[in-house]
Amino acid sequence: MSRLLTTGIRRPTLAVVGATGAVGTVMLQILSQRADIWGEIRLVASPRSAGRKLTVRGQETEVSALSEEVFDGVDIAMFDVPDEVAAKWAPVAAARGVVVVDNSGAFRMEPDVPLVVPEVNPHAVRSRPRGIVANPNCTTLSMIVALGALHSAYGLRELVVSSYQAVSGAGRAGVETLRQQISLVAGTELGTSPGDVRRAVGDNTGPFPEPVALNVVPWAGSPRADGWSSEEMKVRDESRKILGLPKLPVAVTCVRVPVVTTHSLTVHARFQDTVTVGGAREILATAPGVVLFDNPEAGEYPTPADVVGTDPTWVGRVRRALDDPTALELFVCGDNLRKGAALNVAQIAELVAAERH
């Protein structure tokens, strides 16, 4: 970085597309917190949000409307927009020479688009024939750094995953919906007879199919074949692609819980080799991007309330399966807006920027 600053090489211009959303807001925070390698930072959003002023690196910056011209002179663009917007606009930006780091689901499983987690498969970022690099889904990202480290040591053979997903995975509307529902159930004795929470919440379920306050909802995303949800298929398919294990058996059930931000997951991971808890702890304790927080007798295990707002993947409850010396049980937490979205996008953008010198 210092070479970049002292040799007078032009600093790259960055565009943040979707700057006003839940993830976009965290992108701007992260750009203000990390080593500042960027020249101009251009903020872009839908025409509806154009003209708003947001603060990045301490400076008020006006939001531009998404257009072809907004990409002129841009080196790298971080996209957080709906799938259909990304599908249309990422190729437009790429055609103008921009490297697009995209957080939508539009390109992740395309064979000629790399899906990158810098701690796990940084090399993959260099091969991007379409000028697009995809960022994984937040649920995958909340566990994959820890699993990548264990896979390097033991060779992953099977995953069984259950999620405890925060409402901000559904954006600002998800957070607003939970807060409204919490206000409606506070001070009541609801949650004790069938449908009482549903009646209190009424139509106020926002982006969720069911009430989330005082409830858990075993559904995220849209229907896929054979009863699976799109979110569950993403966790399976993306984990396989990132780890380079295209046939890895992955069983997933995704469940929404009344937490604002930070996804948690239970993981049953089976490996090629026999594992030990001591060995696994050593790997996790030294893996970049991972915090091992695992001493239940002292009350130490990660929870969303502690992990929210932090960068790493937190791992606790590390146990060897009692009936299988090749399997580990883990409880993993990651801030779904930071490492689960904005931070990983920023890390990928930094990897791309570092190539230029």
Added chain:
Amino acid sequence: MSRLLTTGIRRPTLAVVGATGAVGTVMLQILSQRADIWGEIRLVASPRSAGRKLTVRGQETEVSALSEEVFDGVDIAMFDVPDEVAAKWAPVAAARGVVVVDNSGAFRMEPDVPLVVPEVNPHAVRSRPRGIVANPNCTTLSMIVALGALHSAYGLRELVVSSYQAVSGAGRAGVETLRQQISLVAGTELGTSPGDVRRAVGDNTGPFPEPVALNVVPWAGSPRADGWSSEEMKVRDESRKILGLPKLPVAVTCVRVPVVTTHSLTVHARFQDTVTVGGAREILATAPGVVLFDNPEAGEYPTPADVVGTDPTWVGRVRRALDDPTALELFVCGDNLRKGAALNVAQIAELVAAERH
């Protein structure tokens, strides 16, 4: 039942020990709702609660203090008291000829005490050399009726389970604690920076090691060897005993969630035989005590908000593992105070009562 009512045989006398607790309260509701096979119903609690009047079968009944004499003339006693109270008093009652149906953890794994779920192993109730029948833990009970039905058909070979446990599993104090915490976080923007919920809640964590509002806590019970919790060991050991599969591999992670009542579980179940979703659905749709509620495209899957206050085990999200034709994924909900505790105890007591005629 009608024979019992018409032949003039003396109806059995029932004692409810722990009548004033969270489970005891539901026991009295259930006794008022089910076919009335009982003669006298005697309510028993600690001396602190003696003299209180509670309603059962529409009649106000005074609570007696726990003593040896309170069991005179009692045929069957349903116990819901702390482990150490059960360990002391269940043998006292049994020595006076009472059949004790005990919901504590004191006797469940004793080889000469049957652990009974009437839909799964009703025959086991007849062999009770100590005069004690144990009722399983609420987390085990929330899934075991569905698993018993699938095991009968396919032969269970492995379980991987993650729980989403309600706060009433920790009794009235658990419910009160969640309600107080919900009131403290309502109308705020908490849940977005590390420790903000913890600071708002302060020391007000009740029976839980961490805040449960806007959080999930990967711990229930007390520490056991190698990082496991007592709750996780119960689910493993009790499932094996009830199903008669002493070597079944069972991996469990227990997590507390901000739900008042109704435990949910994700289950990855591997069988001896190849399974089909159609076959599994047919088994679950016709199994006694099970409701299949599984049409995600129509928004149908069980959630605690719908299941609370109902008797059956609700099963949804039935899928065959994509990478293993012998494995199923399920999402299961059961009211932890009803089938998870009071209802199953009452069903066992009814089984015992039916033997007498």
